[in-house]
C-alpha cells in the first residue's frame with residue numbers, strides 16, 4: 001500500500017514536471033518537394049515530441065510564400081510557445097513576425113536566416129560559409145590547380161535561390177576560394193557568368209538548372225567532343241541533378257564527367273555519385289540539426305541559457321542573431337557507405 005502511494009505520488013510529480021516543461025511548438029517548413037525538408041520536418045517533429053512537446057508541423061506547399069505567411073500567422077494566433085521556421089524567402093516574414101514579438105513568442109530561424117526582423121531570437125544551421133569553402137577547395141584539389149604545369153581549366157558556376165540568405169554564404173564561401181584562380185587565369189569561366197545574380201537558380205529548381213546548363217552547352221559548345229568542360233560548381237544537389245541531366249543528354253558519362261559539386265546527399269545524388277555522374281556532395285545530418293534545435297527549444301521553455309556557438313557571423317539586418325552552427329561533412333563515392341549507410345541515415349537499398 002505504502003509502495004503504491006509512493007509510486008502514485010512519484011508519477012504525479014513526474015507528470016507535473018513534464019507538463020510544466022511541455023510546450024506547443026509551431027514548425028514551419030518551406031516545401032515537401034525536396035527530400036531534405038521532409039527529413040528535417042520529420043526529425044524535428046519526432047525529437048520535439050520525444051522531449052514532451054506538442055508539435056504543429058506545416059509545410060508551405062511547394063515553396064509558396066503566401067501559404068507560409070498564412071501558416072505562421074495562424075501559429076502565432078493559436079498561441080504557440082515557440083516558433084521554428086525555415087523561410088522560403090528570407091525577407092518576406094518581417095511583417096508577420098511583429099505579432100510574434102508583440103506576444104513574446106520566441107522564434108528560432110531554422111537552417112535559413114530570417115532577415116530584417118527583430119523577432120528572431122536564435123538561429124540554428126550548418127556552417128554555411130564552410131559548405132561553400134569546402135566545395136571551392138574540393139574543386140581546387142580535384143583540378144590540381146596548385147600543381148605546377150597544370151593547364152587552365154574550364155568551369156561554370158551555379159548557385160541557389162537568390163531569396164535564400166544561405167546563398168550568400170554558399171556562393172560567397174566558394175568564390176572566396178575560386179576567385180584568385182579565376183583572376184590568375186588558372187580557371188576560365190567561358191560564359192563570363194560569375195556574379196551571384198547571373199548564376200542563381202530560382203527555388204533551387206532542378207529544371208531551371210538543367211535549362212541553364214543546356215543553354216551553356218549550346219552557346220559555348222561544351223561536350224565530350226566539343227569545348228572541354230572540366231568542372232561545374234553547384235551549391236546543392238537539386239541544382240546538380242539538373243546539371244547532370246543536361247550533361248548526360250549530350251553524351252557525358254562516368255569516363256569523362258566534369259567534376260561536379262553538390263550539397264545535402266539527397267538520394268538521387270548519392271546514386272549519381274556511385275555511378276560517377278556527380279563527384280561530391282556535402283552531408284548535413286538533419287538529425288543533428290534537429291537535436292540542436294530541440295536543445296534550444298528546451299532551454300527557451302525552461303528559461304535556461306540557450307546553447308549557441310557563434311555570436312558574430314549572422315546579422316539579419318536588425319543585429320547579430322546568436323547561432324548554433326553544426327559541422328558539414330564532405331561525401332564522395334569513397335566514404336558514402338561509411339558516412340551515410342553505416343550511420344543508419346540510408347539503407348543500402350535506398351541509394352542503390
Ligand code: BGC
Pocket residue numbers: 034036111112160164166204236237238263264284
Ligand atoms: C539549404 C540547402 C538546400 C537548399 C534548397 C538551403 O537553404 O541550406 O541544404 O539544398 O536550401 O532547399
